[in-house]
Amino acid sequence: TPAGQRLLNHVQQVQLLERDLTKSIPALSEPTARLRIALNADSLATWWAAAVGNFCAEETLLLDLVVEDQDIGLRRMREGDVAACLCSSPQPVAGARCVPIGTMTYMPLATPDYVRRYFGKGLSETSLKNAPAIVFGPNDQLQHRFLAQCGYHGTFPHHLCPSSEGFVKLALAGMGYGMIPEMQARPEISAGRLVSIAPEQTLEVQLYWHFWRHGGGVMDRLTNALRSAATLNSNV
Known part of the structure; x- marks a missing residue:
């Protein structure tokens, strides 16, 4: 249900914060994190995998990708369905950050x-x-x-x-x-x-990366990985 999906998204974000805590308290077992992201099909078909592949392996991060057109993917963020979104809108959602990634x-x-x-x-x-x-x-x-x-x-x-x-x-x-x-x-x-x-x-088409501010260090590091990929590849 829509309510259940929003709850699941919240739980996944809490798990990201828990991962940050385990780094300062080694006695805690590190949970496997799953991150639900909306992105456009063209990015998925071209540069996305190369940009996040090593990062996900190093962080043991699982992705739940929702393919949406770049002009409407941000709707998923507003509805609480995803924790992050790659789209063409520069308008941030309340409680989220928005950074430019590159141009396709x-x-x-x-x-x-x-x-x-x-x-x-x-x-x-x-x-x-x-x-x-x-x-x-x-x-x-x-x-x-x-x-x-x-x-x-x-x-x-x-x-x-x-x-x-x-x-x-x-x-x-x-x-x-x-x-x-x-x-x-x-x-x-x-x-x-x-x-x-x-x-x-x-x-x-300028692409923007939107993510909730309370995503923890994992989200910050993922954002840096995406920005680095954009710097290395002029088409992103």
Whole structure:
């Protein structure tokens, strides 16, 4: 139930605080901590694992990941469903901290054949209105932001595909064009299998890490690990 989920989230945060206590009182046995986090699928499919892998092993920390679109993941925090959230909103929740992590670069990509078929004469209101797009889900606004950058605010045909890996496969199959993270698409771009329908345009999405202030030292160290990953990788 929703009430039970909030209680579980509270218990997990208490366990994080207990871990800090065991470091100063060795006689206490250290509990295994589980941390429930909401994050966007594109981060999970690209840089997230490399950023937290060693940290979770060293801390014996278990993650319960909730995949949400970056524009609505913060709702989980407000509802008390998760202890932390990685999303595109800079607006902090009462009682939580918010730190910028880095920027993800998205490109409007499709196969060369697709681009010739729908955008052979360049981008126009007619081509953008008729060219099938690929959208992650009903709450995904990346496509709308890109079209707004192009000066188009109307409707457009689109597939819905709530999978980052499946998203790329649909684009490779020539089913549409979509906003794909540049770091995820590098191999396909290098091989010429995907090209941009608007080479001069990208979409920059700033990511923010939200976490409850009473998460203890484990949460602080996880935050530092994420910020270090962003420093090492310019695409995060």
